């Protein structure tokens with residue numbers, strides 16, 4: 154049993170940054186990580202062409218700015234290098250292969266008791282701490298919806314977290330399901346690799362580009378959110394025109410409101426919108442069923458596909474282990 158002031162669950166950027174701040178204040182802490190490395194989503198479950206969508210000044214962690222010569226939008230590998238340097242320079246010592254099974258607050262001793270399975274040893278370990286920080290992320294477990302016939306689908310079906318690049322999909326009919334940032338960018342990547350690409354867009358979504366988002370982020374320092382939302386929606390309309398005829402509807406609420414209130418980020422266009430406009434990427438409504446290699450859609454379309462990439466988002470795992478919630 155190890156006792157510290159603060160137990161941090163999750164060694165992604167948020168958990169690492171929390172540990173760095175506590176180290177700076179000389180407050181004892183431990184970072185527990187389920188995977189065999191820190192920043193596992195960045196290292197193992199993100200596609201090759203990924204770059205941060207927000208400018209570097211909005212993505213740096215405490216005590217370590219990006220160097221002035223770093224590009225404005227940091228590519229994935231550079232962000233991973235940055236995190237490696239961060240961990241070594243700020244004295245962070247994440248404990249990997251530590252799968253948190255339960256965390257509850259013991260009222261008698263005023264401490265959190267966290268039970269962990271050491272997945273290397275298969276043994277159970279315990280930690281006690283005055284504070285618990287949940288930094289296990291919103292993107293913990295890939296979510297794939299239930300679709301009638303999916304189990305017998307004749308082609309390949311993967312979650313977006315397993316997608317690296319489009320190399321092997323050239324000439325294939327590929328369906329991307331989901332129009333969040335992963336889905337839109339993967340569709341673009343597939344199309345660039347010569348795949349006949351379609352994308353399912355089932356709900357309204359804001360489409361902006363990174364320059365408009367940057368303008369919004371800077372404006373938020375001076376202006377209220379509803380004004381910034383109006384301005385960025387207008388800029389989006391000037392840039393892209395009316396996308397409803399392409400099958401992309403706009404939500405009623407603004408993009409920064411939706412990010413702040415519901416955690417839903419706008420889709421940052423990296424080139425897919427132009428491909429949708431030219432018909433290189435085909436937009437489809439929800440899937441109704443799958444039969445062999447045939448996929449049926451809500452508008453009555455039926456087509457044959459070689460692969461499906463489910464860019465349908467993630468589920469948080471916190472409710473699986475957090476027993477008492479004082480938040």
Ligand SMILES: NC(=O)C1=CN([C@@H]2O[C@H](COP(=O)(O)OP(=O)(O)OC[C@H]3O[C@@H](n4cnc5c(N)ncnc54)[C@H](OP(=O)(O)O)[C@@H]3O)[C@@H](O)[C@H]2O)C=CC1
Pocket residue numbers: 203204205206207292298313330331332333334335336353354355356418439440464465466467
């Ligand atoms: N460069 C960057 O900074 C990047 C950042 N990200 C971020 O990572 C996070 C995760 O992104 P992402 O992986 O795109 O996941 P998201 O949760 O953002 O998007 C999931 C998408 O899948 C759709 N969906 C879910 N179930 C179905 C279904 N049954 N049929 C059709 N569509 C469905 C959702 O639609 P609905 O709204 O209808 O549920 C939504 O459009 C986000 O915050 C995103 O912004 C991602 C990629 C790159």
Ligand SMILES: O=C(O)C(=O)Cc1c[nH]c2ccccc12
Pocket residue numbers: 206207334366408409412418419421
């Ligand atoms: O990480 C994401 O969800 C992004 O795509 C970048 C992002 C973070 N916060 C935002 C607020 C408005 C627009 C995009 C983002």
